[in-house]
Amino acid sequence: MDEINIQLLEMEVKMSLPSFVFRKPRRQFPLLALAFFGLCGPLMFGQKPEAYHPFAELTNKLKALTAGPAAPARLSSIGKSGEGRDLWLLEIANPAGVPIKNRPALLIAAGFEGDHLIGSEIARSIADYLVKNYPTDPEVKRRLDESVIYILPRVNPDGAEGMFAPVKTGTRVNHTPSDSDNDGRMDEDGPEDLNKDGFITLMRVKSPGGPYIIDPTEPRLMRKADPKKGERGEYKIFWEGLDKDQDGFIGEDPAGGTDLNRNFMHDYPYYQADAGLHMVSESETRAVLDFMIEHRNIAAVLAFGESDNLIVPPNAGGRLGPAGEIDLFKFAEASNEGADKTGMVSVDEGFGGRLFRRMGGGRNQPQAAAVPRSSMPERQAAVTVNPGDVDYYRLAGEKYLELTGIRQPLFNREPHGAFFQYGYFQFGVLSFSTPGWGLAVAEAGRGRGPASVGGRAGGGASSGGETVAAMPGVDHRILQWMNTEKIDGFVPWTAFQHPQLGPVEIGGFKPYAFVNPPAAKIGELGVAHAKFALYLSSLFPRVRIASLEAVHRGGGLYRLTAEVENAGFLPLSLAHGEVSRAVRPTMLQLRVPPESIISGTPKTTSLPNLAGSGGRRKFEWLLKGKAGSALELIIVSDKGGTDKAAVVLK
Numbered sequence: 001m002d003e004i005n006i007q008l009l010e011m012e013v014k015m016s017l018p019s020f021v022f023r024k025p026r027r028q029f030p031l032l033a034l035a036f037f038g039l040c041g042p043l044m045f046g047q048k049p050e051a052y053h054p055f056a057e058l059t060n061k062l063k064a065l066t067a068g069p070a071a072p073a074r075l076s077s078i079g080k081s082g083e084g085r086d087l088w089l090l091e092i093a094n095p096a097g098v099p100i101k102n103r104p105a106l107l108i109a110a111g112f113e114g115d116h117l118i119g120s121e122i123a124r125s126i127a128d129y130l131v132k133n134y135p136t137d138p139e140v141k142r143r144l145d146e147s148v149i150y151i152l153p154r155v156n157p158d159g160a161e162g163m164f165a166p167v168k169t170g171t172r173v174n175h176t177p178s179d180s181d182n183d184g185r186m187d188e189d190g191p192e193d194l195n196k197d198g199f200i201t202l203m204r205v206k207s208p209g210g211p212y213i214i215d216p217t218e219p220r221l222m223r224k225a226d227p228k229k230g231e232r233g234e235y236k237i238f239w240e241g242l243d244k245d246q247d248g249f250i251g252e253d254p255a256g257g258t259d260l261n262r263n264f265m266h267d268y269p270y271y272q273a274d275a276g277l278h279m280v281s282e283s284e285t286r287a288v289l290d291f292m293i294e295h296r297n298i299a300a301v302l303a304f305g306e307s308d309n310l311i312v313p314p315n316a317g318g319r320l321g322p323a324g325e326i327d328l329f330k331f332a333e334a335s336n337e338g339a340d341k342t343g344m345v346s347v348d349e350g351f352g353g354r355l356f357r358r359m360g361g362g363r364n365q366p367q368a369a370a371v372p373r374s375s376m377p378e379r380q381a382a383v384t385v386n387p388g389d390v391d392y393y394r395l396a397g398e399k400y401l402e403l404t405g406i407r408q409p410l411f412n413r414e415p416h417g418a419f420f421q422y423g424y425f426q427f428g429v430l431s432f433s434t435p436g437w438g439l440a441v442a443e444a445g446r447g448r449g450p451a452s453v454g455g456r457a458g459g460g461a462s463s464g465g466e467t468v469a470a471m472p473g474v475d476h477r478i479l480q481w482m483n484t485e486k487i488d489g490f491v492p493w494t495a496f497q498h499p500q501l502g503p504v505e506i507g508g509f510k511p512y513a514f515v516n517p518p519a520a521k522i523g524e525l526g527v528a529h530a531k532f533a534l535y536l537s538s539l540f541p542r543v544r545i546a547s548l549e550a551v552h553r554g555g556g557l558y559r560l561t562a563e564v565e566n567a568g569f570l571p572l573s574l575a576h577g578e579v580s581r582a583v584r585p586t587m588l589q590l591r592v593p594p595e596s597i598i599s600g601t602p603k604t605t606s607l608p609n610l611a612g613s614g615g616r617r618k619f620e621w622l623l624k625g626k627a628g629s630a631l632e633l634i635i636v637s638d639k640g641g642t643d644k645a646a647v648v649l650k
Helices: 003-014 019-023 026-044 055-065 117-133 138-146 157-164 283-294 327-334 390-404 419-426 474-485 519-538 575-580
Strands: 073-080 086-092 105-109 148-152 202-206 212-214 222-224 235-239 298-304 344-348 354-358 430-434 490-498 502-509 543-554 557-566 586-591 597-600 604-607 615-624 630-637 641-648
Touching: 055 073, 055 086, 055 117, 055 157, 073 117, 073 283, 086 117, 086 283, 105 117, 105 519, 117 138, 117 148, 117 157, 117 298, 117 519, 138 148, 138 519, 148 283, 202 327, 202 490, 212 235, 222 327, 235 327, 283 419, 298 419, 298 519, 327 474, 327 502, 390 430, 390 519, 419 430, 419 575, 543 630, 543 641, 557 630
Parallel strands: 105 148, 105 298, 298 430
Antiparallel strands: 073 086, 086 148, 202 235, 202 502, 212 222, 344 354, 490 502, 543 557, 557 615, 586 604, 586 630, 597 615, 630 641
8 A cells, every 4th residue: 555545544534533543653553444444344335233133123134034035044933922022943954855854953042041142143143154155155055955954043032122121131031920029929029220320230238247348359349258267248239229019128029030041841940030930831942842842853952042061061071161150140149038938938737847838929939848858769860961972062162162262151150941951961962052152261260361252261161171160250250351352341339329228339240241242243253153053064963875785586585685874973863862762763664565574674673873974784684576676765864864775676
């Protein structure tokens, strides 16, 4: 670029940028210009920047992907949310060739937690990438010709609308009314935006004997006082709001609902807040399960949510990486401990048992416990990956790191009743969960290492998931990331005169700011995850009839031999799929009248499993036949597709 062009470019950019940009020496201007065009270029050339989308806008974008007869995508609804919004399904595949229902499928599902919109946007971006690149990219074309990718971009559309509300609560739940405090009233004591800043945050109240102190290393944060170190508690912490029902608790019965990623069957958290009246109690979760049961061709699941088993894969013992959630929120939740029992009385029922009788229509407590729990035999749900399947998870984790650069999640929820748990433990397929973004470094301890979007989390957890120590400093990690990325995600503690508590300070993390990265990251995350989705679909088992031969033995008898092969990478069933009996055996059928078979393999037989990467099995029949007639052999697998072959008797 010559000097005249540089001067013209400087003049154009100077007219649109603040003056402080030009405080650095002029020799650095070309770098500033590149940064400017990287940020503003899409606007200057008519392209819209990435953004998070409310339901109506998301719907329009999904419909646009199916426009035109050549688009390899079809949009349908698998059901309705509690408020009547469609639960959209994108089916992405070449409709020609093998029927779609007979092809191995990858299910991508997102938006279970109402505050986790990044998963929805990544899922939408994956669809966009696949549709746009299908005509020109050989890898995309091959996968969509041989397989199908189902995408459920937003399972909790009602909860997700909260991100676009005037007052942002950051709630994860849907809008099913609930009676969290068991007083017979629904949703009567939710949070309140007292300082009118548009965010529901926290209140800290000076209270001698309170359990918390200001963190001496970071005054924006709080931590529990440690009496063993001579620390004296000074504060209590509450959700921002009022005690509207005068029961001594603040914000204990908010609007809604059920956390859909706590509402599935496996390891369901009975009697816990937000888990629902019972497992699969919600129309949204029921619709997802109905879809899966009707589509046994689903061979792998990729879920976007706030729990992780992909960034930090299961360790050698099959255990997940460490969980770590925000301390400030846990402290506020602790202030409402016991609120669900205030509307209940207990009476002796004899035989050493207690019966809890609700004064209202509560939802979280057991009706009765006639026998002490400790004396009852109990079978725990499996929560560790089968040793025979661990290597598949680790292999996928390595590829995920390669494609995304993510080494550590910013925070990680402990899963109970999560969708991805159902996908593996009960549906029997590889089932991954990832927040879809994170840190580019794996921290070894509190506050160490830079925090940048795009990267693998789990302080203390290696990328292989071998270490299972608790993740330290989640609150610190989030603040560090916000500082590095220059994200305005924390409301400074500010004095406020509370009508019930007196002097308080209101502040804390802004809802959505720490769960979702800046919208500018959606595009690159979408591309990386689209490539990962293609990788997963390349691993599917693939049944094939490798050979079929007929030899005449005289007298109208023929010896028929066949070899079937799994030409894909994965076995026809995972080790846990066999244990849980979740994957139906593969069927092999010879299309002849049953009476023509003299001996050998039955007309219809099944293969419980077949190893991947060329695993084979041989079958033989002795049968009666006529020269010139054709015999057909077919093989049908839930996860490995179908194949057929024919031979003419001579």
